[in-house]
Amino acid sequence: KAGVTQTPRYLIKTRGQQVTLSCSPISGHRSVSWYQQTPGQGLQFLFEYFSETQRNKGNFPGRFSGRQFSNSRSEMNVSTLELGDSALYLCASSFGSLKGDEQYFGPGTRLTVT
Amino acid sequence: GENVEQHPSTLSVQEGDSAVIKCTYSDSASNYFPWYKQELGKRPQLIIDIRSNVGEKKDQRIAVTLNKTAKHFSLHITETQPEDSAVYFCAASRTGGGADGLTFGKGTHLIIQP
Numbered sequence: 006k007a008g009v010t011q012t013p014r015y016l017i018k019t020r021g022q023q024v025t026l027s028c029s030p031i032s033g034h035r036s037v038s039w040y041q042q043t044p045g046q047g048l049q050f051l052f053e054y055f056s057e058t059q060r061n062k063g064n065f066p067g068r069f070s071g072r073q074f075s076n077s078r079s080e081m082n083v084s085t086l087e088l089g090d091s092a093l094y095l096c097a098s099s100f101g102s103l104k105g106d107e108q109y110f111g112p113g114t115r116l117t118v119t
Numbered sequence: 120g121e122n123v124e125q126h127p128s129t130l131s132v133q134e135g136d137s138a139v140i141k142c143t144y145s146d147s148a149s150n151y152f153p154w155y156k157q158e159l160g161k162r163p164q165l166i167i168d169i170r171s172n173v174g175e176k177k178d179q180r181i182a183v184t185l186n187k188t189a190k191h192f193s194l195h196i197t198e199t200q201p202e203d204s205a206v207y208f209c210a211a212s213r214t215g216g217g218a219d220g221l222t223f224g225k226g227t228h229l230i231i232q233p
Contacts, residue, residue, distance in 0.1 A: 038220055048208060050220030061219045103214050110162040
């Protein structure tokens with residue numbers, strides 16, 4: 006079956022702008038998590054959505070937000086972009102069981118803020 | 120919150136030798152510990168995971184051990200091959216990542232010398 010997909014793959018934005026990234030999970034997966042990957046901070050958890058509800062969020066400012074649609078596709082939005090937001094944004098999907106299940110990552114969106 | 124330390128940051132081994140990467144975690148409630156492999160420019164790929172009710176898990180040349188009392192877990196790769204060269208990340212979570220997100224280590228760059 007098809008893997009996790011993300012669009013767009015690359016983005017260049019200017020400071021102060023906003024951006025929306027999209028993630029389509031593996032068919033049947035209802036949980037989508039978002040991560041930020043940078044050389045300095047590594048992989049950091051942003052938030053997770055399950056059945057259109059945010060269940061948990063990491064330690065990021067309110068400029069980072071997300072949502073999930075009824076087909077489990079998810080979007081994340083970053084407003085008022087800062088240079089430090091330049092990163093690879095990865096989403097991961099899973100069935101979302103509270104007993105624990107594997108997360109599978111998408112290819113990521115490379116965001117460059119100038 | 121959870122904190123995951125990973126060592127070493129870089130590991131160089133001769134082809135055919137074994138490689139060991141170690142991680143420690145801080146949250147005693149964590150019970151799911153996956154390992155991801157990320158090749159340059161590609162997405163993280165789950166290679167093996169272990170849950171807290173198991174002390175060791177093996178999959179061909181890869182094994183993971185978990186010591187819940189000491190709060191550390193390790194990845195063992197035997198008979199290393201050139202295609203094992205990549206960055207490896209350990210992670211921990213309470214519920215398996217689907218609900219509360221994965222906390223990652225900073226990564227180990229594994230270099231296989233021919």
